[in-house]
Amino acid sequence: MSTYNQRSWFRITALAFGFAFLYVPILSLMVYSFNKSRLVTVWGGFSTEWYGKLFENEQILQAAWLSLRIATINATVATILGTCAGIALVRFGKFRGRNLLSIMTTAPLIMPEVITGLSLLLLFVALEQLVGWPEGRGMTTITIAHITLTMSYVTVIVQSRLASFDVSLEEAAMDLGARPAKVFFLITLPIIAPALLSGWLLALTISLDDLVITSFVAGPGSSTLPMVIFSKVRLGVSPDINALATIMIGLVALCVIVAGIAMARQQRIHQRELQLVNT
Amino acid sequence: MNAPVVQSDLNPNRKVNVWEDPAATPYVRIEGVSKYFDKFVAVDNVSLNIYRGELFCLLGGSGCGKTTLLRMLAGFESPTMGKIFIDGIDMHGIAPYARPVNMMFQSYALFPHMTVEQNVGFGLKMEHRAASEIADRVAAMLKLVKLEQFTKRKPHQLSGGQRQRVALARALIKQPKLLLLDEPLGALDKKLREHTQFELVNLQEQLGVTFVVVTHDQEEAMTLSSRIGVMDHGRIVQIDIPKNIYEFPNNKFVAEFIGSVNLFAGSLVEDESDHVRIACDELERTLLVDHGISVVSNIQVGAQVWAALRPEKIHMTLDQPTTTENWTQGVVQDVAYMGDSSVYLIRIASGKVLRVTRLNVSRHAHPVTWNQNVYLHWDSSSLVVVSA
Numbered sequence: 070m071s072t073y074n075q076r077s078w079f080r081i082t083a084l085a086f087g088f089a090f091l092y093v094p095i096l097s098l099m100v101y102s103f104n105k106s107r108l109v110t111v112w113g114g115f116s117t118e119w120y121g122k123l124f125e126n127e128q129i130l131q132a133a134w135l136s137l138r139i140a141t142i143n144a145t146v147a148t149i150l151g152t153c154a155g156i157a158l159v160r161f162g163k164f165r166g167r168n169l170l171s172i173m174t175t176a177p178l179i180m181p182e183v184i185t186g187l188s189l190l191l192l193f194v195a196l197e198q199l200v201g202w203p204e205g206r207g208m209t210t211i212t213i214a215h216i217t218l219t220m221s222y223v224t225v226i227v228q229s230r231l232a233s234f235d236v237s238l239e240e241a242a243m244d245l246g247a248r249p250a251k252v253f254f255l256i257t258l259p260i261i262a263p264a265l266l267s268g269w270l271l272a273l274t275i276s277l278d279d280l281v282i283t284s285f286v287a288g289p290g291s292s293t294l295p296m297v298i299f300s301k302v303r304l305g306v307s308p309d310i311n312a313l314a315t316i317m318i319g320l321v322a323l324c325v326i327v328a329g330i331a332m333a334r335q336q337r338i339h340q341r342e343l344q345l346v347n348t
Numbered sequence: 349m350n351a352p353v354v355q356s357d358l359n360p361n362r363k364v365n366v367w368e369d370p371a372a373t374p375y376v377r378i379e380g381v382s383k384y385f386d387k388f389v390a391v392d393n394v395s396l397n398i399y400r401g402e403l404f405c406l407l408g409g410s411g412c413g414k415t416t417l418l419r420m421l422a423g424f425e426s427p428t429m430g431k432i433f434i435d436g437i438d439m440h441g442i443a444p445y446a447r448p449v450n451m452m453f454q455s456y457a458l459f460p461h462m463t464v465e466q467n468v469g470f471g472l473k474m475e476h477r478a479a480s481e482i483a484d485r486v487a488a489m490l491k492l493v494k495l496e497q498f499t500k501r502k503p504h505q506l507s508g509g510q511r512q513r514v515a516l517a518r519a520l521i522k523q524p525k526l527l528l529l530d531e532p533l534g535a536l537d538k539k540l541r542e543h544t545q546f547e548l549v550n551l552q553e554q555l556g557v558t559f560v561v562v563t564h565d566q567e568e569a570m571t572l573s574s575r576i577g578v579m580d581h582g583r584i585v586q587i588d589i590p591k592n593i594y595e596f597p598n599n600k601f602v603a604e605f606i607g608s609v610n611l612f613a614g615s616l617v618e619d620e621s622d623h624v625r626i627a628c629d630e631l632e633r634t635l636l637v638d639h640g641i642s643v644v645s646n647i648q649v650g651a652q653v654w655a656a657l658r659p660e661k662i663h664m665t666l667d668q669p670t671t672t673e674n675w676t677q678g679v680v681q682d683v684a685y686m687g688d689s690s691v692y693l694i695r696i697a698s699g700k701v702l703r704v705t706r707l708n709v710s711r712h713a714h715p716v717t718w719n720q721n722v723y724l725h726w727d728s729s730s731l732v733v734v735s736a
Binding site for chain 2 (some may be wrong): 338
């Protein structure tokens, strides 16, 4: 250990540089959100006035409220659909086309967003002409598009949790007189709940900050928060956007932390389950 | 309570065991059951009767089909062929939750998100029993398995032995007529296992429940069961009481699987009603077996057979025996000291190595050691003729 110094100056520098690369932009944004000056790049003293201005901005508040509604509905629906897909993929055993289905559910993860957005737009336009639904483009189309995108994330999470799920737990419940539906709601669901929670939070976060797909399927009067920010920034950065961004970073960080804790907790419980089996 | 079947050795008052009584109706009837997984034959044409109050062990190595057979009784697998009757009712198409059977899983399968109390009460909750009744019965059951002070714990806060008892309590709470146990003691350490074995037998006799136990551990099967069914490659090769399984294995597989054994290949040269003689290439003298075999099996004179001899039934001496048969001599090749006994490996003239065990009755006397010449002899009643 003496010759092999684990904390050499090189490693410390590398670590510092890496973190700086990731977080200096965000930190500078957060610091400037408390800037008194109207000019973004000139420090004029500490102030929270831009946070006050932000909450007077009707356009931003409306966009935020729309984004939040879309994100919540999207996360819930995506979690339900993703769980169904995950269960089907893990539990149905070998059926014809299982691999194909497995690859297809994860396709949106790697598909360029521009393509997903464009294809959804074409679909919505065609559907409107054929059956008259969805009428125009707005909250409905954005939500559907987001579900398409985020469902695959949930599927992957649920799939990996179920793959290591001890099936004899379900058999034991059935053996004790529980019908399949009861087994699912009393045994399976509570045990995989942490995975569902982290899937839900992930879907929420992705939906909250998606810009590309949303731009394709949004209509007049249905601008989400990222869209409003983007259009404002093009006309020049104003300090209230910094304030807004700081709040968003806080929210997203909170979601990620909660999801992380849920995942870690689930991992611990799972480790203990494995120990139960092995000891 | 009044368990009608108790191992005859333990209970000399009972003259006839239920399975020997032609008038008795079996509680579980397995008729020509086979199970295929694709082309793999897991269970191969098994027929078996298990009677009320029995503690029946299915014993076999891994992959012999014993667990598959148990899972078919529980309803988790359905037979490819054949029929299973429990209490006279054909179980075909009856789902696991509708069977009068409960199972204790090898992994225990305790619900990790429920307390001990909730785990044990789960079965009653599924029957929509009143909360007060559930509480009473759970408390009584936890008292029976000595877990009263752990009611509010979660499974991961319990030791291996405690978890095993929670699993047992949970499986017994619905008062099933038939309890299936998959390797019930497999996850416990040796000391705890011995202790739990006796507890399990006591509980079974106390409650009068029919137990079907699956195990790969012959010692466990020996101490637990009223009868053992030995399985190999999906077939049942012998069903008998533990003593007969050990002393009178009916084929080479059983002889080798249960305990250790010396096997001599030979041909039958004399077959009388009270004795048989076997000529064996590996021994200088013929083997004399003091019971005839032609009555019980269809082996003819001249047939190739195996003679099985348990290591503890060989006497080892330094003097030459005076008899003309059933002895040989050899050199001690290896000695293994096991504490209560020692195992000797003796190389005889033909090169075959025989295994001999001797109890270390005296602490100091230890006359036999490496490279020593010894004589081995055995009683004609100790040999068993088995088919290949």
